Each structure stands twice: as structure tokens, then as C-alpha cells.
Amino acid sequence: MKIAVLSTNRELYSTRRLIEAGEERGHEMLVINHKRCYMNITSHNPSIHLRGESITGVDAVIPRIGASVSFYGTAVVRQFEMMGVYSVNESVAITRSRDKLRALQLLSRKGVGLPVTGFANYADDTDDLLQMTGGAPVVIKLLEGTQGVGVVLAETKKAASSVIEAFRGLNANVMVQEFISEAGGADIRCFVVGDKVVAAMKRQGKEGEFRSNLHRGGSASLIKITPEERSTAVRSARVMGLNVAGVDLLRSNHGPVVMEVNSSPGLEGIENATSKDVAGMIIAFIEKNARKGRTRTRGRG
Numbered sequence: 001m002k003i004a005v006l007s008t009n010r011e012l013y014s015t016r017r018l019i020e021a022g023e024e025r026g027h028e029m030l031v032i033n034h035k036r037c038y039m040n041i042t043s044h045n046p047s048i049h050l051r052g053e054s055i056t057g058v059d060a061v062i063p064r065i066g067a068s069v070s071f072y073g074t075a076v077v078r079q080f081e082m083m084g085v086y087s088v089n090e091s092v093a094i095t096r097s098r099d100k101l102r103a104l105q106l107l108s109r110k111g112v113g114l115p116v117t118g119f120a121n122y123a124d125d126t127d128d129l130l131q132m133t134g135g136a137p138v139v140i141k142l143l144e145g146t147q148g149v150g151v152v153l154a155e156t157k158k159a160a161s162s163v164i165e166a167f168r169g170l171n172a173n174v175m176v177q178e179f180i181s182e183a184g185g186a187d188i189r190c191f192v193v194g195d196k197v198v199a200a201m202k203r204q205g206k207e208g209e210f211r212s213n214l215h216r217g218g219s220a221s222l223i224k225i226t227p228e229e230r231s232t233a234v235r236s237a238r239v240m241g242l243n244v245a246g247v248d249l250l251r252s253n254h255g256p257v258v259m260e261v262n263s264s265p266g267l268e269g270i271e272n273a274t275s276k277d278v279a280g281m282i283i284a285f286i287e288k289n290a291r292k293g294r295t296r297t298r299g300r301g
């Protein structure tokens, strides 16, 4: 098969590993920088061009779309779908998971465990918003943040009100969430391929840090997850319609709660922590499922 990884940087660990895993399995692999693609959306014969040439003969794409280029990146994925090219994660599924609120609403509708979460664009009554989520301590998140930036723990009502008001002053969308202190600064990344968790790791924040992001100095280790955690992760990916997903869970007193479902989960942390060939599993999934024109929207089921 001819499989394209949509990535802006071929040197990234995840991109390199996908190329390597595909070549090992006898496929023709290429990297396409989706930011550089341009396309004709009006013709009867939709096409994508890159550096003056039309991209042809691609059987499947693996989108690795960064959060900052979601809008254009998903448009490129959609164009491939219009051309009948199989995408391991569909554009609409990526869009669902990128909108944090929409994602939580979809998960909540399907009864997936979530931290109690409030959201406001303009809250006159900060006290009531706090009350709604059970009161301090709360975690306040900027909706646009990634890698733990804009995630604040407010331990008192006073601190929470000041942070919410400060964010509001910046015209930012904020989410207020029950603080799951029993998670002890750790979360669990479940890597889902198809309808299985193929690898899982625990990420522990550094001493005194409640955020477990590896970019913030957290460390990763192998973990055995419970059947409930496994089914929560698989269901979350399915609700989003993602075939490949990184589902982040916290262990709360009331069972696993989902923080986020990531549509371009990194391979470096998970492969190093588990010594598993996750890239190879993604390629194997494509071998089994890619068919021309199989771009039907799934998910939310």
C-alpha cells in the first residue's frame, strides 16, 4: 500500500516511527506536510497539490495534526476523504475531539465517567459557577491550552474567583473542574487502536506538581489497567469516532474519569514506557481496514 503520514515535521519521533513501521511491513511510505498542501474543492475531481504536483495513488493517510493547525489540517484530511482515500482517523472525529467542550458533552451523553465540569463564557456569578462544580479546590482550565499550560489548581474559593475573573478579563473560555486529589498527580494514558487498548502508561507529575504532563517534567511508567479503565478508554474513542486515540484518565474515588481524548497521540512516551511496537499496530490496523471510499462518518455510537 501507499500510506502517507500527514505531518509538518518528518524528524518527529512519531512520524519517523510510523514511516519505519510501514516500510518494515513492505509499504510505500511518505510524509506529506498538510500545511503546504493546497486543493481544489470545487471540481468534480477533487485533488490535492503539493509543490506544483498532484498527489495521486495514496491508499491511506495517517493524520498527525497539531492542535495549532486543526482547522486547515482537518480540511486537508477531508479532501483526502473526498478523493476516496482512507484516513485512519476521520476529519470529523478529529474535529469532535479537538473541541474540548463538544468532546466532553458527547462523552457525558453516553454516560462516560467525567470529572464534574462547569463551563462559562461569561459568568456573572462566579460563586454559583464554583458551587456548581462542588466548590474549591477546583482545577481551572483555559480551553485553548495544551500540555498543561493554562491549567491551574485553585485551592480556595478566593483563589478560584480571582483566577476565573482574570481569565475572563482576557476574554478566554474557561472550564472549571472538580479537583481529583486522589489521583495524586498521576494520570493514565490509554493508547487505543481500533477497539482495543494496545498500550497503557501511568504519568506521574514531578514532586509537588498536580499536572502529570511529560512536557512538565512528569515521568512515565508501565501500568496494568483495570477492565473498567479499559472499557472506558475504548468507549471514549468510539464515541469520538477515532480509530487511533490517546485517552487520558484519572483514577478517582468514583471510578475512572476521562480528561481528554487525543486524536494525534504521541508515540515516543508510550513506546518507551511499554516497549511495544505501537506504530506497527497502527499500520496493521490500516492493512485490515483501509478500503477505497471507506470514509463513512462513524462515532457517537
Ligand code: ADP
Pocket: 115, 139, 141, 145, 146, 147, 148, 149, 151, 177, 178, 179, 180, 181, 183, 185, 186, 187, 210, 211, 212, 213, 248, 250, 259, 260
Ligand atoms: P492539557 O490538555 O493541557 O494537558 P489537561 O486537562 O490534560 O491539560 O491537564 C493537565 C494535567 O493536569 C492532567 O494530565 C492531570 O494530571 C492534571 N489534571 C487536570 N485536570 C485535573 C483534575 N480535574 N483533577 C486532578 N488533576 C487534574
